[in-house]
Amino acid sequence: MGEKKKPSKKWRLTTLNLIGILTLLFLVVLVILLYFIDDNPLPNDSEQKIRVEIIKGLVSVLLATIIGGTVAALFKAHERNVEQSKIQTQVKLKFVDRIGELYRLIKKLRRKLREEGIKMNEKLKLELTEKQYKFYANQMDVLNDVQLEIEGFKIAVENNYLFPDFKQITEHLERMEVYLNKIHEEFEKQNPKIELSEKIDMNPFDFLKEFTFSAKNEYLTREFISKNGLNKYEPKGPKGETHYCFKYIFSNSYGKLLKELS
16 A cells, blocks of 8 residues: 655745745845846846836836735734624633633522521521531531632733733722622631530621521621621722622622623
């Protein structure tokens, strides 16, 4: 059997190749033009009419290469802008899809906690069984992963210019990740103090209580919010009011983030 022939690579004229050819042509014509401009005589051209015509022709070619090169360069820049725009659109879509997945994951986690009875009673007290507490602890691992990923997105947005209004996007991401971080920080702080039993007092877990509280109300007091430096994360409502709760800090920030990216 004979050796298989390798497919030949066909050369094709790309915009970049065209710019290269025009640049080379420009340099060659320029060198020739300078030669004739330097008063180099031609045989049988005592009146220098042929020399003048050659110079005129070379100048025309030179102008044509300049115009052609400019047009080719502009076309190449347009191609590059179109390609960059496509890349930005793809990145934006992937970004929006992933943030949406993380948002829904936290909403699902919140519902799971409430379904397991991890929410305050009518006296605004929270007590858990050993089984409930273990479930809560497992869910904090999931919440921690989501928080770290959103924080990673925030840092990535801060360090590049894929999005024109990246400052606004960063603010929304920061509210979301700080909100989750406070819940997990509380778990890290209080978990070593917990002794598993049939009745575990969860009243020191203020951020957990707020997280599982009714979305229509605000649980944390203004004094608590101010003491923990949370005021700066509170976006103003339609009437100028401020709130620190799941709906305003996490859900609304996600909605505003999508609006910024639309």
